[in-house]
Amino acid sequence: MLPQNRFPPVITEYVNATSLEMALEALADGNGTPLAGGSDLWAQKDNGDGRIGSRLVNLNRIDELRGISVNNGFVRIGALTSISEILENQELAGSVALLPKVADRFASDQIRNVATVGGNIANASPAADFVLPLVALDSEVEICSNGRDPRKQALSEFFTGPGKTILGADELITAVIFKIPQKNFHGVFCKTGPRPALEISLVAMCLTGELHNGILDNSRLVFGAVGPTVICCTNTESLINGSQIDDELVAGALDMMAGEISPITDVRASKWYRTHIARTFLEQELIVCRSK
Ligand SMILES: Cc1cc2nc3c(=O)[nH]c(=O)nc-3n(C[C@H](O)[C@H](O)[C@H](O)COP(=O)(O)OP(=O)(O)OC[C@H]3O[C@@H](n4cnc5c(N)ncnc54)[C@H](O)[C@@H]3O)c2cc1C
Incomplete structure (x- = not known):
C-alpha cells in the first residue's frame, strides 16, 4: 500500500530513444525521466515517488552510452554500462581491480545484469555502492543536455542530499571518467x-x-x-x-x-x-x- 498522500506518478508518454540526441531532445523540457536498468526506478514508481516525470525516456538502445574504454591513462565508463560488464571486464581487472571487486559485492546476478553505473550515481542513494570507489578515484561525471556543450563535474561534488544531485531536469549522465591509478595503488x-x-x-x-x-x-x-x-x-x-x-x-x-x-x-x-x-x-x- 502507498503511504498517505503519495500516488504513483502518471506516465503519459514513452520515448524509446535510439540515439543520445533523441534522448536529450526528449528530456529538454524537464518533464522526462531517464530509464536505464529500472532497478531503482520501478521501486520508486510503485512508492509514488515524485521525482518521476510524465515522459519516460528509455536509454537502453543508445549504444554510445555503453562500454568501458582506456585511453591516454584515463578510464571512461559509459553511463549505461551494467555492473555485470564491470565485473567481467579484463582491462579493469588488470588496472583497477577495485571496481570488479565492488561489482562482486553488488546485489544478485539478475540485478547486476540490468543495473547501470549511471543509474547508481543518478539515483543518489547514500548507500550506492559504486559511488564510493568512483569518488575515491577522483572521478568526473560527464553531463550532456540538448543544445549545450557537455560539462564535467567532480563526482565528490555531485550530490546535495539523499536522492538529490546538481543534475538539471534536462540533463543526462553520459559517462564517468577517472585516471588509472599508480602502480602501488591500494584499494x-x-x-x-x-x-x-x-x-x-x-x-x-x-x-x-x-x-x-x-x-x-x-x-x-x-x-x-x-x-x-x-x-x-x-x-x-x-x-x-x-x-x-x-x-x-x-x-x-x-x-x-x-x-x-x-x-x-x-x-x-x-x-x-x-x-x-x-x-x-x-x-x-x-x-x-x-x-x-
Ligand atoms: C534487489 C535489489 C538489490 C540491490 N542491491 C544493490 C547493491 O547491492 N548496491 C547498490 O548500490 N544498489 C543496489 N540496488 C539499487 C540499484 O540496483 C542500483 O542503484 C542501480 O545501479 C541503479 O541503476 P539502474 O540502471 O537500474 O537505474 P534506474 O532504476 O534506471 O534509474 C535510477 C535513477 O537514475 C536516473 N538515471 C538512470 N540513468 C541515468 C543517466 N544516465 N543520467 C541521468 N539520470 C539517470 C533514473 O531516472 C532514476 O531516477 C539494488 C536494487 C534492487 C532492486
Whole structure:
C-alpha cells in the first residue's frame, strides 16, 4: 500500500530513444525521466515517488552510452554500462581491480545484469555502492543536455542530499571518467551484511591510496550509508597521509573518522551500530596496510 498522500506518478508518454540526441531532445523540457536498468526506478514508481516525470525516456538502445574504454591513462565508463560488464571486464581487472571487486559485492546476478553505473550515481542513494570507489578515484561525471556543450563535474561534488544531485531536469549522465591509478595503488571496499552480496549497505567504506612500507599516501576514505550523501573523511585522510601506521595513528584516525561521519538510527540499523561498524572497517583495513 502507498503511504498517505503519495500516488504513483502518471506516465503519459514513452520515448524509446535510439540515439543520445533523441534522448536529450526528449528530456529538454524537464518533464522526462531517464530509464536505464529500472532497478531503482520501478521501486520508486510503485512508492509514488515524485521525482518521476510524465515522459519516460528509455536509454537502453543508445549504444554510445555503453562500454568501458582506456585511453591516454584515463578510464571512461559509459553511463549505461551494467555492473555485470564491470565485473567481467579484463582491462579493469588488470588496472583497477577495485571496481570488479565492488561489482562482486553488488546485489544478485539478475540485478547486476540490468543495473547501470549511471543509474547508481543518478539515483543518489547514500548507500550506492559504486559511488564510493568512483569518488575515491577522483572521478568526473560527464553531463550532456540538448543544445549545450557537455560539462564535467567532480563526482565528490555531485550530490546535495539523499536522492538529490546538481543534475538539471534536462540533463543526462553520459559517462564517468577517472585516471588509472599508480602502480602501488591500494584499494579496498568493505560492506556490511551476513551475505557476500545481496545486501543494501548498512555501512560501506572505501579506502584507497599509494601504499609503500606501511605508509599510505594520497589516501581517500569514503563512507556510504552514514550520512545524507556519501562522506569523504578529508581530515582523517590528512592524518593518515604519509604517516607510519602504528597503534597511535590507528586510534587517532578512528576518533577523527567518527567525528566526520553522521550516521542515523533507522529501521535498518542504529546510529551506535553504524558507528561501530565504520570503526571496525577502518581499523581492520589500516592494520592490513601496516603489514604491507
Ligand atoms: C534487489 C535489489 C538489490 C540491490 N542491491 C544493490 C547493491 O547491492 N548496491 C547498490 O548500490 N544498489 C543496489 N540496488 C539499487 C540499484 O540496483 C542500483 O542503484 C542501480 O545501479 C541503479 O541503476 P539502474 O540502471 O537500474 O537505474 P534506474 O532504476 O534506471 O534509474 C535510477 C535513477 O537514475 C536516473 N538515471 C538512470 N540513468 C541515468 C543517466 N544516465 N543520467 C541521468 N539520470 C539517470 C533514473 O531516472 C532514476 O531516477 C539494488 C536494487 C534492487 C532492486
